[in-house]
Amino acid sequence: MALCTGANQTEPLSQHHDLVPDWTAHEVRTGTTIMAVEFDGGVVMGADSRTTTGAYIANRVTDKLTPIHDRIFCCRSGSAADTQAIADVVAYQLDLHSIVMNEPPQVKTAANLFRRFCYRYREELMAGIIVAGWDKRGGGQVFTVPIGGMLVRQPVAVGGSGSSYIYGFVDENFKPGMSKEECIRFTGKALALAMERDGSSGGVARLAAITEAGLERSVILGNQLPTFSSS
Amino acid sequence: MAATAAMGFPQHLSSFNDLVPEWTSREVSTGTTIMAVEFDGGVVMGADSRTTTGAYIANRVTDKLTPIHDQIFCCRSGSAADTQAIADAVTYQLGFHSIELDEPPLVQTAANLFKDMCYRYREELMAGIIVAGWDKRRGGQVYTVPVGGMLTRQPVSVGGSGSSYIYGYVDSNYRTGMSKEECLRFAAGALSLAMERDGSSGGVVRLAVISEQGVERQVILGNQLPKFSTL
Numbered sequence: 001m002a003l004c005t006g007a008n009q010t011e012p013l014s015q016h017h018d019l020v021p022d023w024t025a026h027e028v029r030t031g032t033t034i035m036a037v038e039f040d041g042g043v044v045m046g047a048d049s050r051t052t053t054g055a056y057i058a059n060r061v062t063d064k065l066t067p068i069h070d071r072i073f074c075c076r077s078g079s080a081a082d083t084q085a086i087a088d089v090v091a092y093q094l095d096l097h098s099i100v101m102n103e104p105p106q107v108k109t110a111a112n113l114f115r116r117f118c119y120r121y122r123e124e125l126m127a128g129i130i131v132a133g134w135d136k137r138g139g140g141q142v143f144t145v146p147i148g149g150m151l152v153r154q155p156v157a158v159g160g161s162g163s164s165y166i167y168g169f170v171d172e173n174f175k176p177g178m179s180k181e182e183c184i185r186f187t188g189k190a191l192a193l194a195m196e197r198d199g200s201s202g203g204v205a206r207l208a209a210i211t212e213a214g215l216e217r218s219v220i221l222g223n224q225l226p227t228f229s230s231s
Numbered sequence: 232m233a234a235t236a237a238m239g240f241p242q243h244l245s246s247f248n249d250l251v252p253e254w255t256s257r258e259v260s261t262g263t264t265i266m267a268v269e270f271d272g273g274v275v276m277g278a279d280s281r282t283t284t285g286a287y288i289a290n291r292v293t294d295k296l297t298p299i300h301d302q303i304f305c306c307r308s309g310s311a312a313d314t315q316a317i318a319d320a321v322t323y324q325l326g327f328h329s330i331e332l333d334e335p336p337l338v339q340t341a342a343n344l345f346k347d348m349c350y351r352y353r354e355e356l357m358a359g360i361i362v363a364g365w366d367k368r369r370g371g372q373v374y375t376v377p378v379g380g381m382l383t384r385q386p387v388s389v390g391g392s393g394s395s396y397i398y399g400y401v402d403s404n405y406r407t408g409m410s411k412e413e414c415l416r417f418a419a420g421a422l423s424l425a426m427e428r429d430g431s432s433g434g435v436v437r438l439a440v441i442s443e444q445g446v447e448r449q450v451i452l453g454n455q456l457p458k459f460s461t462l
Contacts, residue, residue, distance in 0.1 A: 168424035169399030171459045193399035228402040 031200020033162030072133030119149025262431020264393030273442030350380025
């Protein structure tokens with residue numbers, strides 16, 4: 001390949017060539033741990049902040065909590081490109097719907113728009129999304145749309161590669177009727193545990209609490225995350 | 232294939248044939264969740280009781296806590312055949328070594344025998360083993376020999392397919408200096424949570440406590456397992 005005529009300078013090099021790093025051949029993924037919890041009056045959502053291309057951390061301060069509307073957010077996991085594209089489309093569709101209806105959209109409408117997209121294009125997409133927010137009719141609601149395009153409402157939802165490690169913790173510690181502050185502590189702890197064990201999750205923990213009053217966002221920096229005395 | 236010569240003995244039917252269930256062509260695996268915890272004076276070991284061939288549960292009351300010597304046990308995960316064969320070989324070698332030494336063998340010795348075999352034959356084997364017990368020199372010890380044949384000592388170790396789901400629970404609940412009763416509750420809780428989430432783990436929880444006094448075994452039946460508010 002190195003001996004081709006000089007006219008075409010930008011000959012793509014083989015992935016096996018040492019001049020080109022391994023990560024240029026990998027898709028960008030939000031490896032990730034994402035989570036959302038309902039409480040009476042709203043929801044708490046959380047995510048880590050690591051985006052990887054192979055073993056390279058392309059972005060260590062990613063924001064995976066994406067606004068879809070004033071009181072509706074989504075947590076994204078899987079392919080970064082796919083989830084960004086889907087979120088953009090759904091945000092547009094929801095905005096138009098909200099204008100037509102002349103009222104704020106319902107969380108389950110947003111969730112259904114995600115589901116419709118993710119199910120129709122399930123063969124091409126790699127996207128695991130948690131939709132959560134507050135609306136007047138249903139209060140705080142969490143819907144999960146995992147890979148494949150199923151839709152189900154749950155009081156607590158976890159997703160992404162790091163979620164496997166915290167199923168036990170979440171099952172043990174979730175109790176219906178927690179307050180907003182308890183939910184925030186619960187989510188922060190769960191994310192910290194997952195980030196410690198999952199190589200594709202890390203960085204900072206981003207949290208968002210959505211209620212009728214509005215949105216409160218916070219960040220827990222790496223050195224402020226709860227630590228655990230594990231082996 | 233069904234039309235081949237009609238001798239008396241059964242012909243080998245293709246695995247795609249509807250006459251032969253799919254699980255007859257699958258290897259027997261202890262899908263499993265296993266764990267062991269050190270405390271001052273001994274160890275607590277635990278395992279689920281499910282052995283699967285594909286989706287069929289070949290044994291729902293398996294005993295995965297296998298004695299290697301009077302006060303040394305191992306927890307087996309991975310291929311049932313491989314782990315049984317390895318455990319038999321190590322039991323023989325350790326028994327012989329103990330007679331030569333004229334004293335009870337060290338847990339570290341048993342762990343090294345497992346490691347030697349699992350590492351040497353790492354290409355052919357699929358075995359994840361936790362070795363635990365009590366000896367006079369170092370008291371209660373837990374050693375883990377995962378797939379690949381590494382050996383390391385840990386105060387608490389989990390293994391098997393169900394272990395992924397309880398890393399968060401173990402990291403957040405384990406503390407040094409727990410008593411025997413606290414360790415039993417910790418292990419029973421961890422195994423229940425994993426069995427709830429992992430399809431390859433289930434049945435009953437088998438526990439064993441090994442100390443200077445000897446071995447105490449117990450079983451927690453399915454309907455007596457600790458319950459968590461799952462969704």
